[in-house]
Amino acid sequence: MKPSILIVDDDDVMRETLSDVLKKAEYEVHSVGSGGETFSVLKKNVVDLILLDMRLPDMDGLEILKKIKEFDTEILVIIMTAYSDVQNAVSAMKSGAYHYINKPFDLEELRLLIEKGLETTSLINEVRRLHRQHNEENQKNEIYGNTPQIQYVKELIGMISKTNKTSVLIQGESGTGKELAANAVHFNSKRALKPLMKINCSAIPDSLLESELFGYEKGAFTDAKTTKKGLFELADGGTVFLDEIGDMKPFLQSKILRVIENQSFMRVGGEREIKVDVRIIAATNRDLEALVKEGFFRKDLYYRLKVMVVEMPCLREREEDILLLSNLFIEENNREYGKNINGLTEDAKKIMVQYSWPGNVRELKNVIERAMILADQTHITPKQLPFELRQSEGCFPKSMDLNRLEMVEIMPLETMEQIYLANVLKKLDKNKSKASKILGISRATLRAKIKKYHLSEN
Numbered sequence: 001m002k003p004s005i006l007i008v009d010d011d012d013v014m015r016e017t018l019s020d021v022l023k024k025a026e027y028e029v030h031s032v033g034s035g036g037e038t039f040s041v042l043k044k045n046v047v048d049l050i051l052l053d054m055r056l057p058d059m060d061g062l063e064i065l066k067k068i069k070e071f072d073t074e075i076l077v078i079i080m081t082a083y084s085d086v087q088n089a090v091s092a093m094k095s096g097a098y099h100y101i102n103k104p105f106d107l108e109e110l111r112l113l114i115e116k117g118l119e120t121t122s123l124i125n126e127v128r129r130l131h132r133q134h135n136e137e138n139q140k141n142e143i144y145g146n147t148p149q150i151q152y153v154k155e156l157i158g159m160i161s162k163t164n165k166t167s168v169l170i171q172g173e174s175g176t177g178k179e180l181a182a183n184a185v186h187f188n189s190k191r192a193l194k195p196l197m198k199i200n201c202s203a204i205p206d207s208l209l210e211s212e213l214f215g216y217e218k219g220a221f222t223d224a225k226t227t228k229k230g231l232f233e234l235a236d237g238g239t240v241f242l243d244e245i246g247d248m249k250p251f252l253q254s255k256i257l258r259v260i261e262n263q264s265f266m267r268v269g270g271e272r273e274i275k276v277d278v279r280i281i282a283a284t285n286r287d288l289e290a291l292v293k294e295g296f297f298r299k300d301l302y303y304r305l306k307v308m309v310v311e312m313p314c315l316r317e318r319e320e321d322i323l324l325l326s327n328l329f330i331e332e333n334n335r336e337y338g339k340n341i342n343g344l345t346e347d348a349k350k351i352m353v354q355y356s357w358p359g360n361v362r363e364l365k366n367v368i369e370r371a372m373i374l375a376d377q378t379h380i381t382p383k384q385l386p387f388e389l390r391q392s393e394g395c396f397p398k399s400m401d402l403n404r405l406e407m408v409e410i411m412p413l414e415t416m417e418q419i420y421l422a423n424v425l426k427k428l429d430k431n432k433s434k435a436s437k438i439l440g441i442s443r444a445t446l447r448a449k450i451k452k453y454h455l456s457e458n
C-alpha cells in the first residue's frame with residue numbers, strides 16, 4: 001500500500017506543486033486549504049503524514065497540530081514555517097511535530113525528510129510487531145511445573161538467559177522439554193529479537209548437515225550452483241539450537257568447537273573466514289559422558305558445552321507436576337476443541353500418578369489429548385486412559401491376601417528386607433521407579449537401601 005500524505009496549506013500554487021511532486025514520488029496525496037477541512041479528510045482516509053502550514057486563515061497552526069495529535073498520535077506531522085517563525089517551530093516540535101522545514105524550501109530536501117519520517121514509522125511498527133510476536137511465542141514457551149526440580153530448572157534458565165555468549169547443554173530423557181528450555185533461554189536473552197535457528201543433527205545425513213550448518217560456496221560440489229548461507233550465518237546475532245548433538249559425527253563436532261572458540265568458520269568449499277555472533281545451545285537425550293569415554297564424542301567439545309548444563313527432570317520423579325500438567329493440557333484442549341472437561345476422576349488421577357511416563361511430558365500431553373477425544377462426560381475416567389497406564393495400576397495390591405505370603409523361616413527383619421528387595425528388583429528388571437512405587441517408598445529411599453544391601457551389582 002502507498003503511504004498517504006495530506007498537504008494543509010492555503011497557498012494554491014504551493015499545494016499544487018507539492019501535490020505533483022509527491023504523486024510522482026509514488027505517494028497517495030490529499031490536499032486541503034484550511035484547518036477545518038483537515039479533519040474531514042482525516043475522518044475519511046488513512047493518513048500517514050501531514051505537511052502543515054503554520055499560518056492558515058481559519059485556525060492557528062499549533063492548535064491544529066494539537067488536535068491532529070489528539071485524533072491520532074501516530075500521524076507524522078512536518079511543519080512548514082517562515083524563516084522568522086523559529087519560536088513557533090520550537091513550540092510545534094514540543095507539541096509532537098516530527099520535524100519542521102523553513103519556507104521557501106528545496107523540494108528535494110522535503111522529499112528526503114518525508115522519506116526518513118515514513119521509514120522511522122515503519123521501523124517503529126516493525127519493532128512493535130516483533131515485540132508482540134515475541135510475547136506470544138514466550139507464552140507458548142512457558143515451562144510449567146511447581147515441583148522443586150522444575151523450579152530449579154526455571155531459575156537456572158533465568159540465570160543463563162542473562163549471559164550472552166556462553167554455550168548451553170540441555171540434557172534429559174525424551175519429551176522432558178529440552179526444546180522448550182532452549183526456546184526459553186533464547187527468548188529471555190538479549191538475542192530474543194534475533195533469529196533462533198534449529199537443526200536436528202540425527203535427522204540429516206552428515207554431508208548435508210555440514211552444508212546446512214556452514215553453507216557452501218559456489219562450485220563447492222556438483223550441485224552447488226550458487227553460494228548458500230548456512231544456519232550459523234542466518235542466525236547471526238541470535239542463537240543456534242543443535243538438537244540431538246550426541247549423534248553428530250566427530251569431524252563436525254570439531255567444526256562446532258571452532259565456532260564456539262573463534263566465532264568464525266568457513267563455508268564448505270570456501271577459503272574466507274566468516275565471522276558470526278551466535279550462542280550455541282545443544283541438546284541430547286544420550287549420555288554424552290559415556291559417548292566421550294567410548295570415543296564417539298569429542299572430549300574438548302564436551303567440556304566446552306558442559307560449562308552450563310540444564311538437566312531436564314523426568315516426569316515420573318515429579319508426581320505433583322503430573323496432575324498440574326494434566327489440568328493445563330485439559331484446559332488447552334477445552335479451548336482448542338470447544339470441550340468442557342473439568343478434570344480427571346480420582347481413579348484416573350491415581351493411575352496417572354502411578355505410571356512411569358517413559359515419554360515424559362510429550363507422552364502425557366498425548367494421553368490427555370486422546371482421552372479428551374474419547375471423553376463423553378465432565379471428567380476423564382480410567383476407561384479413557386491407554387492400556388499401558390492401567391496395567392501399572394495392577395501392580396498395587398488392592399487388599400493384602402495374607403495367605404499368599406508364605407512364611408519360610410524366621411529371620412531378622414533386615415535380612416528379610418534384603419532378600420525381598422533383591423527379588424523385587426529381579427522381577428521388575430531392576431526398574432527402580434516401578435520398584436519404588438510398588439514398595440511405597442521414594443526413589444531416594446530405595447537407592448539408599450540398594451546401597452546399604454549392595455544390591456546394585458547383582
Ligand SMILES: Nc1ncnc2c1ncn2[C@@H]1O[C@H](COP(=O)(O)OP(=O)(O)OP(=O)(O)O)[C@@H](O)[C@H]1O
Nearest residue numbers: 143144145173174175176177178179180285361362
Ligand atoms: N514443563 C512443561 N510445561 C509445559 N509444556 C511442556 C513442559 N515440558 C514439556 N512440555 C511440552 O511437551 C512437549 C515435548 O517437549 P519438547 O519437545 O521440548 O521435549 P524434548 O525434550 O525436546 O523431546 P525429544 O527428546 O523427544 O526431542 C512439547 O509439546 C512441550 O511444549
Ligand SMILES: [Mg+2]
Nearest residue numbers: 175178179243
Ligand atoms: Mg526435542
